[in-house]
Amino acid sequence: MEIPEKEFLAPGHRACAGCGATIGVRLALKMLGENTVAISATGCLEVITTPYPETSWEIPWMHVAFENAAAVASGVESALKSLGKTDTTVVVFGGDGGTADIGLQALSGAMERGHNLIYICYDNEAYMNTGIQRSGSTPYGASTTTSPHGKESFGEDRPKKNMPMIMAAHGIPYIATASISYPEDFMKKVKKASEIEGPAYIHLQQPCTTGWGYSPEKTIELGRLAVETGSWILYEIEEGEFKVTYRPLQRRAVKEYLNAQKRFKHLTDLEKERIQSHVDAVCIELKV
């Protein structure tokens, strides 16, 4: 696969070294090209890319608030339609909090109404912009500042909300999961999403150096470990048809993934085994 050289997210932004979110946005915009309008929810991405009077966005970009990015995009898409500019792509970037928690209603409305837009959730599995608080997308066992481990707690005690399947229940034409560590898989999915008429949802896992607790040069490695251990599964649902898009030749032990991150460091072997059993069950069901 040939990766276009042109960049639409300029360097010089304020992201942490090793930020996974900006890698995801760069790859997505390469596929979407210049005739694209981007909408951001409030969050890391918005703050690091637009410190007024600077901006990293080389395409038109708008941010209004935290929970309404899909609603703002609905208005943008409708306005473009009214102007006959139906060839312009509308893409939304929302974090996991802005997508699975506070923005879920607006997202559900936009998907159900059938707007022709792509929603990309960049999932770093907690509220990283405000300093690592638990979101609905935080995985079981993770220690965050609002689900800390302690004498009476092993950290987050609820499983991660299954956003892609919530989107699938809307009956939209295209849903996919992706990882920044599998750029070709992700970019193909972005391309497909842009070619489909109607709403598309891509749930992009992206490791976060500060929130997950690993050193910045390991971002890509962590994304790979998530997929190679079966902790994050790459698939797509096209017109209702489910397909796993990447199968590790040999699944690695989940504890390799857990042990590489500070957020899981407190877990006992028993708890890690429990997570392994859960991952096994999902992988057996999906034949991964």
Next chain:
Amino acid sequence: MVLKVMSANQAIAEAVKLANPNVIPVYPITPQTTISEHLAKFVADGDMSAEYIRVESEHSAISAALGASGTGVRVFTATSSQGLALMHEIIFAAAGLRAPIVMADANRALSAPLSIWNDQQDSISERDSGWMQIYAENGQEALDSILIAYRVSEDHSVLLPSMVCIDGFILTHTVDPVDVPGKGDVDKFLPPYKPDHAYLDPKRPMSIGTFTDPNYYMEARHDMELALEGAKDVITKANSEFAEIFGRKYDFIEKYRSDDADTIIVAMGSICSTIKDVVDEHRDNGEKVGLVRVRVFRPFPTEEIYDAIKGASNIGVLDKNISFSVGGVLHNEINAKMDVKANGFIVGLGGRDIKPTHINEIIEKTKNTTKTTQWIGLNKEEV
């Protein structure tokens, strides 16, 4: 001129059809709903070509309106009460992003207790947002105000959103004879919206809604203050051109038999029709009573109101809202901004009737100046 009998909600829908916005995101709420329904029917019948978005909440209605406005097209939405309160966060964002959105608000009380009936607490509570606010007295004024609002909001020196407020049920669900202007005249008064600065266009990419540090935020807010104050000249010009084309002259305030009055009542919205009748009765008895109706509440017409009331010895200000432990908002703003000693009266909350006897009671009470806010029309026995 052919007058048609219609509700203020229909009059507003007719105005919106004439203004021809590209995008209409709306969510139903009593007593605004029939505005959304009329517009849906216009679109369904092919009488309007707007993109009508059936959003899942008022928060998304104003968010989609802001997204569409940011794309550089004319938009309309409408709401009421709880819906406006739900919009609150984005109401401020819309003004801050300088989006010339026009919205109708069917004035209704805020919960709790839950009430679907009229007062003006909902829109008054948004007074600090940077939106312009017009309070109409009847269906004709509601229609005309929508057209004037677009004209002023879209002026490149203003670029602030406008709220046209009509009293719930009293105006939204009662009918009046209304002159619906011809499309040709409206097009003369209100040319198509042409954005000239920040809008989403891949040919000239811009970032809208960026993150600002303390070096920039305050200037952005100061610019809004200048634009809202500057809007006064734009409103004056729009009013006079409107009068030339349509023969109806509006101003920031309406003075009704107030020029030589000893006693002046100041109020907003539909209650002013009742007050005019009461004023006439007093004038018939030789008493110098008058009314000053505040039509444009934001930008606040300090000079116009002061000039109209400064000669009176007794001034009573009616508020269909309450800023708890301070009193009515219009009353407090008048006393704060002007060298007058007006008495404040809280009336008509949650749809409580305001009868001519109440207006007479207020006129009587203005004879003794007091700083204490007086509630008129309370039931004698608390249940």
